[in-house]
Amino acid sequence: MTALLEAHDLTRSFEVSQGMFKARRKLHAVNGISLDIRKGEVLGIVGESGCGKSTLARMLLGLLPPTEGGITLDGTDIRSLGRKGMARRVQPVFQDPYSSLNPRRTVASIVALPLEVHGIGTAAERRKQALGILDKVGLPQRFADRYPRELSGGQRQRVAIARALVMNPEVVVCDEPTSALDVSVQSQILNLLMDLRRDLGLTYVFISHNLAVVEHIATRVAVMYLGRVVELAETEALFRTPRHPYTKALLASVLTPEPGQGIPETGLGLAFPDPLNPPSGCPFHPRCPARISQCSTTVPRLLQFGRDAVACHLHDAGQSIPSPSDDGATMRHSLPLPQKRKQSE
Amino acid sequence: MSETILDVDGLSVDIATPRGALHAVRDISFSVKRGETLCLVGESGCGKSMTSLAIMDLLPKAATRTARRLTFADEDLGKASRKRVNALRGDRMAMIFQEPMTALNPAYTIGNQLVEAYRQHRNASEAEAREQAVHLLDKVGIASAAQRLGQYPHQLSGGLRQRVMIAMALMCGPDLLIADEPTTALDVTIQAQILRLLADLQRELGIAMVLITHDLGIVARIADRVAVMYAGQIVEEGPTASLFANPRHPYTQGLIDCIPVPGRTVPGGRLGTIPGVVPSLVGEIRGCSFRDRCSHARDICAATVPLKETADGHQWRCILENAV
Numbered sequence: 001m002t003a004l005l006e007a008h009d010l011t012r013s014f015e016v017s018q019g020m021f022k023a024r025r026k027l028h029a030v031n032g033i034s035l036d037i038r039k040g041e042v043l044g045i046v047g048e049s050g051c052g053k054s055t056l057a058r059m060l061l062g063l064l065p066p067t068e069g070g071i072t073l074d075g076t077d078i079r080s081l082g083r084k085g086m087a088r089r090v091q092p093v094f095q096d097p098y099s100s101l102n103p104r105r106t107v108a109s110i111v112a113l114p115l116e117v118h119g120i121g122t123a124a125e126r127r128k129q130a131l132g133i134l135d136k137v138g139l140p141q142r143f144a145d146r147y148p149r150e151l152s153g154g155q156r157q158r159v160a161i162a163r164a165l166v167m168n169p170e171v172v173v174c175d176e177p178t179s180a181l182d183v184s185v186q187s188q189i190l191n192l193l194m195d196l197r198r199d200l201g202l203t204y205v206f207i208s209h210n211l212a213v214v215e216h217i218a219t220r221v222a223v224m225y226l227g228r229v230v231e232l233a234e235t236e237a238l239f240r241t242p243r244h245p246y247t248k249a250l251l252a253s254v255l256t257p258e259p260g261q262g263i264p265e266t267g268l269g270l271a272f273p274d275p276l277n278p279p280s281g282c283p284f285h286p287r288c289p290a291r292i293s294q295c296s297t298t299v300p301r302l303l304q305f306g307r308d309a310v311a312c313h314l315h316d317a318g319q320s321i322p323s324p325s326d327d328g329a330t331m332r333h334s335l336p337l338p339q340k341r342k343q344s345e
Numbered sequence: 346m347s348e349t350i351l352d353v354d355g356l357s358v359d360i361a362t363p364r365g366a367l368h369a370v371r372d373i374s375f376s377v378k379r380g381e382t383l384c385l386v387g388e389s390g391c392g393k394s395m396t397s398l399a400i401m402d403l404l405p406k407a408a409t410r411t412a413r414r415l416t417f418a419d420e421d422l423g424k425a426s427r428k429r430v431n432a433l434r435g436d437r438m439a440m441i442f443q444e445p446m447t448a449l450n451p452a453y454t455i456g457n458q459l460v461e462a463y464r465q466h467r468n469a470s471e472a473e474a475r476e477q478a479v480h481l482l483d484k485v486g487i488a489s490a491a492q493r494l495g496q497y498p499h500q501l502s503g504g505l506r507q508r509v510m511i512a513m514a515l516m517c518g519p520d521l522l523i524a525d526e527p528t529t530a531l532d533v534t535i536q537a538q539i540l541r542l543l544a545d546l547q548r549e550l551g552i553a554m555v556l557i558t559h560d561l562g563i564v565a566r567i568a569d570r571v572a573v574m575y576a577g578q579i580v581e582e583g584p585t586a587s588l589f590a591n592p593r594h595p596y597t598q599g600l601i602d603c604i605p606v607p608g609r610t611v612p613g614g615r616l617g618t619i620p621g622v623v624p625s626l627v628g629e630i631r632g633c634s635f636r637d638r639c640s641h642a643r644d645i646c647a648a649t650v651p652l653k654e655t656a657d658g659h660q661w662r663c664i665l666e667n668a669v
Binding site: 188 | 388389486487488502503504505532533534535536537538540541544559560561562563564565566567568585586589590599600601602603604605606607608609610612613614615616617618619622
């Protein structure tokens with residue numbers, strides 16, 4: 001598989017006001033991320049709020065210029081493609097189908113708008129194309145002249161997907177596409193996204209905080225923490241043998257509907273990641289149950305393990321890699337294994 | 346420890362709308378014992394939050410509550426005066442809301458807010474109340490609790506704010522705790538921590554807990570019993586293990602099939618779906634409200650739906666004995 005969309009050492013910082021009399025401070029939302037998104041894959045990006053996953057998505061879409069680093073699409077710098085050239089090939093689906101659709105336009109005209117902007121076809125041709133794509137996302141013709149307010153959340157998200165696909169893009173960046181939906185609707189949208197990928201040969205960047213959903217849909221997963229990718233691996237390998245302590249904690253926190261297993265202990269303590277005051281060294285070290293001395297002083301580099309990568313001192317050469325038994329009782333991670341509820345102390 | 350704290354029988358909530366009464370909650374019955382956790386689970390609009398507000402007598406003005414019986418520790422809440430309900434609420438019946446940022450007052454320190462209700466209900470001195478506040482912040486795992494009292498909600502992270510909410514709910518040592526989506530606004534790692542804390546405190550203090558959620562994963566891990574709500578009704582209720590191992594109602598079955606489970610569902614495989622949409626709850630509703638979306642529906646489903654029950658207290662409203 002060749003890299004279709006590539007991020008090279010991508011950094012984005014924002015100036016954040018601290019109040020009227022205080023100096024503005026720099027917030028590094030994305031901090032030196034290099035990623036390659038290969039043709040035909042679904043790259044899942046997971047992480048908690050404030051980890052920079054949406055900022056990364058906006059940069060990959062060409063909607064937000066990076067402060068440092070760059071993005072290439074098929075080897076071409078996206079800056080030379082221009083906004084329109086980029087929009088033809090990379091399209092977004094956002095989280096909230098209530099705010100991402102223009103309430104004053106009908107469904108068909110929302111879906112046809114990208115064609116209009118790019119000056120493709122006549123009005124009649126555009127409508128025909130819009131109806132075709134609406135049909136593909138499971139919205140029959142009778143919806144074409146309705147307004148978004150007449151639709152349910154799931155139907156709105158179908159409209160958003162149709163709008164993204166009407167230009168025949170190569171990459172679709174889905175930013176939490178099912179987070180605002182009920183579970184029964186979420187499964188419909190996930191099924192739809194998988195069908196469309198198969199039928200249209202799409203490449204997805206799939207951003208979510210829901211690990212179970214990512215495990216289901218992604219072929220490869222990047223785990224982000226405070227603006228950095230801390231682990232990158234094939235989905236199956238990541239869920240079977242996570243390397244980074246943060247990945248382990250994330251996986252342990254997934255509450256599968258299996259009664260009798262109790263609520264897992266993540267071992268993370270009370271420290272909370274603050275993007276404005278990132279800790280020295282490894283950004284995860286204040287919460288990490290397996291931290292060692294250099295974690296608070298040195299930022300771990302991204303180590304390659306074949307096609308996978310992890311940024312953790314525990315895995316760095318020269319460090320002894322702890323055997324599974326050293327992992328501690330709180331770090332049990334592999335999901336299918338039973339996790340007994342620890343008795344309250 | 347089998348004393349019933351909350352007993353709800355035939356609770357209904359109707360909301361007046363220009364198009365007629367919207368039956369948000371329709372004739373639901375359940376009870377919760379001391380030391381027990383009951384989860385109300387369902388999708389948006391199923392009436393689960395209205396149920397909790399009805400119990401706490403916090404319904405919006407347009408909503409009316411009716412019930413055959415609504416008792417809290419053998420006291421009839423239907424007949425209780427407003428003053429009496431105010432005295433119970435925040436004291437022996439406490440509630441935790443989804444979004445701690447909106448539930449906490451941004452203009453007061455958390456110390457002020459923790460102390461206020463305790464002094465109100467317990468007629469305690471400022472010093473006693475602060476001592477209790479420090480004790481509880483400590484209990485919910487907040488370090489250097491005494492210093493935290495002087496902080497404002499915006500100075501705390503989401504996880505800490507929810508811990509403060511829990512501490513506040515526990516200030517007066519309630520018998521009943523209603524938690525409405527307590528972790529929905531939180532990150533997954535924080536969610537696990539908060540749920541563990543709730544479960545541990547609930548067990549330790551022997552509180553009866555009603556936890557409202559849309560997340561079957563949370564339900565499976567924390568509930569003793571589960572009530573599945575659909576279109577304002579409880580369509581299935583039973584012990585957690587029994588309900589997950591043997592869901593009887595097609596809706597419950599459908600919900601469970603919708604969720605991807607790592608290690609169980611095939612990655613990239615098709616997930617179950619529930620076709621169609623929830624019916625309107627305005628006006629008269631007859632028969633099974635799920636029948637339009639149900640693959641097992643027959644003509645008889647448009648008439649009244651039987652309530653079935655097994656020996657272990659697993660109940661469901663369906664013509665089927667077992668969901669297929």
